[in-house]
Amino acid sequence: MNTFKPSRVGDAPLIKWSLITLAVLLSCLMLLVPLASIFQQAFAGGWQLYIEHLSDADTLHAIGLTLIVAALTVPINLVFGVLLAWSVTRFEFPGRKILITLIDIPFAVSPVVAGLLYLLLYGNSGWLGSWLFEHDLQVMFAWPGIVMVTIFVTCPFVARELIPLMQQQGASEEEAAVILGASWWQLFRRVTLPNIKWALIYGVILTNARAVGEFGAVAVVSGNIRGETNTLPLHVQLLYEDYQAEAAFASASLLALIALFTLLLKAIVEWRQQRSLSAHHDNEQSQL
Amino acid sequence: MSIRLTNISKKFGQFQALSPLNLDIEEGEMIGLLGPSGSGKTTLLRIIAGLEGADSGQLHFGDRDVTQIHVRERRVGFVFQNYALFRHMTVAENVAFGLQVMPRKQRPSAAEIKQRVTHLLETVQLAHLAQRYPEQLSGGQKQRIALARALATQPEVLLLDEPFGALDAKVRKELRRWLRTLHDELKFTSVFVTHDQDEALELSDRVVVMSNGHIEQINTPAELYAQPNSRFVFDFLGNVNVFNANWQQPRWQNDAAFLVPPEQPELQQSGAIYVRSHELELADKPNSQACLPFDIVAITPIGAEVRLELAPRGWHSDELWEARFTHQRLKQLGLEKGSQVFATPQTGYFFGAEGDGAPIRLNWPFLPPGSLVFDI
Structure with a gap:
């Protein structure tokens, strides 16, 4: 006879294993298979062809432009995110709550709409654009426009990571530092920055991933000029529409690699955060 | 150093946190600010420190008018209710912080800082914890480190915001005695905030009883107990x-x-x-x-x-x-x-x-x- 073993709620083996199987199956089908197929398609013609596709002049330009956009976007949003998080968590001012809500606009608005708004504002007939046009400054359909919309789309990431953390940590450590005589810079470098370090890195990783991969907003303002204003995601689409599927997949595999690398970094950062907590406990144990 | 407050007042929006008040604190005195929450005692302490600016009035440390002086230049020691230790620094680094951020000309040498930190940790009897991180310490230990950190720059004024509020009764009693001894040894002027009448009566040379942003009574613990001058003070003292x-x-x-x-x-x-x-x-x-x-x-x-x-x-x-x-x-x-x-x-x-x-x-x-x- 089987002895009856009472289980926790929802712990019946049938339910447990069917749910787990379903979750694993769906993850494979929706996430893993497409990812694997990118590489499979990219390498369909062998290594030689793959390298050839990637060393095409237009592709190289697209890679370069994408890296430049990310290299400009990330530092700007890093500084902006810290400033924003600092002002809404350390100061009381009218409209503070509204500002916190405003930060989320880029998340709420479709990137395509964001791109259109920029086009209307800064395009040659837009009311800022006409002034720029008179002074011979080309913003739309050129790299500055691409950088601008990318900054718009990615600006919440750093601030969103920092605000809850800084709210929870409070201002008293900073007050203590100032009372002890720390200057503004000493305060930031030695107290604030170490406290928000990991959240900041996390925000940067997310910002970078999105900046590299942004399609919708960039598509509207770039003008798709091959070899001039084409970023990597746009380039993939162009190649695909030109029936160069293999070349498209080669470029796409680069984006996929960046994504995988981002995931790896994110995992490392999370692991470091965990470890910096448990390290203290180990330290304590060894001292006892 | 003596502290003199003249006509200090403070409003937060429409709320009158402090009505204009005067207070003279003598050199080497230990003053307890006693009152219920919302009585303005913490605001008063933060104004003395410079963390909060007064709307009106003057503040003097000795003969020096510090009303317009930035908190950084006031050189007071401050102990926070939640300790506010730097969480990513070891105990020794916490205590050394105030010395390390001094302007280059006044800053002691690295060896001297190290020696001062060791000495301070011995004073608070926690030298063996120098390499620990704050989260590894008990509440009482954190509070003593916070005190050591505040005393590192040898301030002449020490301000404490509900220093023992978060501790259990036994540790609180120990720390109270210990603070009193330290105060008598080092002869700084101290002001602390508390809502615990026993704490105020036991520690203070004089108690300042506050309610609704003004001072109800200032007197020695014995006199205060013998002659409370209002119903509020009477109610509040037991x-x-x-x-x-x-x-x-x-x-x-x-x-x-x-x-x-x-x-x-x-x-x-x-x-x-x-x-x-x-x-x-x-x-x-x-x-x-x-x-x-x-x-x-x-x-x-x-x-x-x-x-x-x-x-x-x-x-x-x-x-x-x-x-x-x-x-x-x-x-x-x-x-x-x-x-x-x-x-x-x-x-x-x-x-x-x-x-x-x-x-x-x-x-x-x-x-x-x-x-x-x-x-x-």
């Missing part, structure tokens, strides 16, 4: 029994209960008599001077004393009365739960119905303790 009295010549009446005052014209009016719980005698009969009938509803031993909770019988009081006796005295009286007793105050404080002025202290000296039982 449990007190209140007899609401209607003047009916020749005595104060409250339904079946009465008290006969000494013959002074200013006492011949309605008001309230405040009686401390240990200044109450009990007997099985009333006497010619006092008739306060009670039922004993609870007898609770508290350490060396026994607390009796008394419910008025045949008259009205907003709250139960309390009396305290030694175990021995209670045994002599032979009282138990449910007994009917009559109380007589030995000392009472009379507040007239008009205003909130200082009370008149009353003694019933013709009633030596233990000889209460005589008939009307």
Whole structure:
């Protein structure tokens, strides 16, 4: 006879294993298979062809432009995110709550709409654009426009990571530092920055991933000029529409690699955060 | 260093956190700011530190006007309620911080800093924890590190915001004594905030009682206890029994209960008599001077004393009365739960119905303790 073993709620083996199987199956089908197929398609013609596709002049330009956009976007949003998080968590001012809500606009608005708004504002007939046009400054359909919309789309990431953390940590450590005589810079470098370090890195990783991969907003303002204003995601689409599927997949595999690398970094950062907590406990144990 | 506050006031939006107030703190004094939450005591402390700016008034450290001086330049030590230790620095780094951020000219050498930190950690008896991180310390240890950190720059003024609020009773008591010793040794001027009257009375040279943004009374603990100058101070300094009295010549009446005052014209009016719980005698009969009938509803031993909770019988009081006796005295009286007793105050404080002025202290000296039982 089987002895009856009472289980926790929802712990019946049938339910447990069917749910787990379903979750694993769906993850494979929706996430893993497409990812694997990118590489499979990219390498369909062998290594030689793959390298050839990637060393095409237009592709190289697209890679370069994408890296430049990310290299400009990330530092700007890093500084902006810290400033924003600092002002809404350390100061009381009218409209503070509204500002916190405003930060989320880029998340709420479709990137395509964001791109259109920029086009209307800064395009040659837009009311800022006409002034720029008179002074011979080309913003739309050129790299500055691409950088601008990318900054718009990615600006919440750093601030969103920092605000809850800084709210929870409070201002008293900073007050203590100032009372002890720390200057503004000493305060930031030695107290604030170490406290928000990991959240900041996390925000940067997310910002970078999105900046590299942004399609919708960039598509509207770039003008798709091959070899001039084409970023990597746009380039993939162009190649695909030109029936160069293999070349498209080669470029796409680069984006996929960046994504995988981002995931790896994110995992490392999370692991470091965990470890910096448990390290203290180990330290304590060894001292006892 | 002495501290002088002149006409200091502060508003947060529409809320008057501090009404204009004056306070003189002498060099080397230990001052307790005592009051309920929202009384403005923490705001006052933060204004002295420079973390908050006053809307009006002047602040002097000694002869130096520091009203407009930035918190960084005021050179005060400050201990936060939640310790505010730098969480990513070790204990030693925390203590060294104030020395390391000094301008290059004044900054001691690295070796000297190290030596000072070691010495400070020895002073707070935590040298063995130098390499730990704050989250590995107990509350009491954190508080001592916070103190060591505040003292590292040798401030002449030490400010403490509810320093022992988050600690359990035993650690709190230890730390209080220890702080007092440290204060007497190092001779800094200290101001601390507390809502615990025992803490204020035990630690302070003088206590500043605050309510609603103004100072109710400033005095030494002994004087404050002997002569509270308002109902608020009386209420705040420990449990007190209140007899609401209607003047009916020749005595104060409250339904079946009465008290006969000494013959002074200013006492011949309605008001309230405040009686401390240990200044109450009990007997099985009333006497010619006092008739306060009670039922004993609870007898609770508290350490060396026994607390009796008394419910008025045949008259009205907003709250139960309390009396305290030694175990021995209670045994002599032979009282138990449910007994009917009559109380007589030995000392009472009379507040007239008009205003909130200082009370008149009353003694019933013709009633030596233990000889209460005589008939009307």
